[in-house]
Amino acid sequence: AQSVTQPDIHITVSEGASLELRCNYSYGATPYLFWYVQSPGQGLQLLLKYFSGDTLVQGIKGFEAEFKRSQSSFNLRKPSVHWSDAAEYFCAVGPRGSTLGRLYFGRGTQLTVWP
Amino acid sequence: EAGVTQFPSHSVIEKGQTVTLRCDPISGHDNLYWYRRVMGKEIKFLLHFVKESKQDESGMPNNRFLAERTGGTYSTLKVQPAELEDSGVYFCASSHRLEAGYGYTFGSGTRLTVV
Numbered sequence: 001a002q003s004v005t006q007p008d009i010h011i012t013v014s015e016g017a018s019l020e021l022r023c024n025y026s027y028g029a030t031p032y033l034f035w036y037v038q039s040p041g042q043g044l045q046l047l048l049k050y051f052s053g054d055t056l057v058q059g060i061k062g063f064e065a066e067f068k069r070s071q072s073s074f075n076l077r078k079p080s081v082h083w084s085d086a087a088e089y090f091c092a093v094g095p096r097g098s099t100l101g102r103l104y105f106g107r108g109t110q111l112t113v114w115p
Numbered sequence: 116e117a118g119v120t121q122f123p124s125h126s127v128i129e130k131g132q133t134v135t136l137r138c139d140p141i142s143g144h145d146n147l148y149w150y151r152r153v154m155g156k157e158i159k160f161l162l163h164f165v166k167e168s169k170q171d172e173s174g175m176p177n178n179r180f181l182a183e184r185t186g187g188t189y190s191t192l193k194v195q196p197a198e199l200e201d202s203g204v205y206f207c208a209s210s211h212r213l214e215a216g217y218g219y220t221f222g223s224g225t226r227l228t229v230v
Contacts, residue, residue: 004157034216043119044158044206044221090158094216100171101146101213105158 002027006091006106014114015083021076021109023091031093033074034103035065039087047089050074061085086113117141121207121222128229133195136225140189140209146170147190148210148219149182153203161205164190165213197229 003026013019025031033050048059055067065076074091091106120139128134140147149161161180162172166187175182179198184190194201205225210218 032214032216036221041223043223044208046219049216092158092216094214100163101210101216102148102160102163102171102174103150103216103219104160105150107155107157 002031002093002095002104004091004093004104004106006089006109008109009107010110010112012112012114013081016080019076019078019081019085019111021089021091021111023074023076023106025072025074025091025093025104027072027093027095029096030067030069031095033065033067034092034094035059035063035074035076036090036092036105037061037087038090038108044090047076081111081113083113083115086111119207119209119220119222121205121225123225124223125226126228128197128227130199130229131196133193134197134227136192136194136205136227138190138192138207138209138222140207141211141220144209144211144220145187146210146213147184148208149190149192150206150208151203152206152224153200158206161192194227197227199229202227202229 005024035047036044048057050057050067088108088110090108092103094103147164152158160174163170164184181193207222208219
């Protein structure tokens with residue numbers, strides 16, 4: 001069965017520090033991979049996605065993620081965190097070749113940024 | 116382009132009452148999805164419409180939940196009668212392509228509290 005694991009429920013970093021949010025997935029074949037962010041009162045916003053090709057993916061707001069097939073991981077990174085990055089982050093996978101289009105999400109990681 | 120609109124944004128109802136959530140997708144998006152997040156858990160798929168037809172409703176928790184999509188436009192999700200465990204945030208998303216997660220746009224969600 002498909003599953004997405006975000007092992008860190010809550011992370012706190014200081015503004016300007018680097019950030020890495022972990023995501024591991026369990027699926028038979030390499031799925032499509034996504035990171036979403038939800039700020040308070042907002043919907044889920046797509047940060048970046050991996051479909052194929054270069055395993056280092058650039059997204060919006062200065063985020064990037066690296067797909068590692070051998071580790072079934074898709075970790076999200078940012079070299080220098082801004083206070084406005086405080087939000088909840090969700091990793092998601094979508095089965096390739098599926099006719100259904102549904103996504104499977106992790107539990108989310110809440111990011112707190114100290115000034 | 117208008118985004119995905121959900122209302123109400125919040126709803127507090129008593130156990131045993133009925134609540135109807137509404138989602139207006141982006142115009143022209145044939146695919147409409149409902150997801151739910153119970154507090155502290157992952158965002159889970161509920162169902163998927165293609166136009167007015169239910170493509171996949173395998174995530175619907177039980178027969179107290181009824182989803183409709185009138186004329187392939189807006190969708191409603193009715194919970195009748197509501198139970199305490201139905202509390203959570205209900206997200207709607209729409210996309211123009213079926214490919215998993217491709218072009219998804221999420222609404223800001225409806226926070227449902229059953230007391």
